[in-house]
Amino acid sequence: MATPLSMRLPEQDLAIIDRAADLRGRSRTDFVREAAVRAAEEVLLEQSVVRLDPADFEAFKAALDAPPGAVPEMVELLKRRAPWEQ
Template identity: 45%
Template sequence: MTHKPNTDAPATRQPVHIRLPEEARALIDRAARVRGKNRTDFMIEASVAAAEDTLLDQTLIKVDAQTYRHFLDVLDQPPSSEAFARLMNAPKPWAP
């Protein structure tokens, strides 16, 4: 769920005023330049992504007892496919 700021309609934007430590502002400006964005668009994109992540982490899924039991049973079964075995035996790039 990535939200792209609507830069075509500045009249619909509402101002938000924040005070940043100089170091934080410099870091944000540097990252915005790397992404080819201005500070405002970079901060909107980063803030919206953080807000979405926060809300998605709070999502509650309700199911009946039978569905939940089935879910737990599936989690308790170890994977046994050939593809999974290959994956587990593949060289790890972080291991020497």
């Protein structure tokens, strides 16, 4: 079940939202709902708590303190010339 949400916006804000929604081929309502939900999810993810027992925490710290290792796929990718350089 959908619950209505009402807000007052300055004309300038509404014009920007309408232009962006139009570019995405979305209705104003869909565009604003999607943007609001995405922003809310980001805030919630920032507040996530990760709990580790002491042994796992020590392993996590050791992994962070370990010297970085090369990732073969990244090494290969960085050896390639950029498309605009070819």
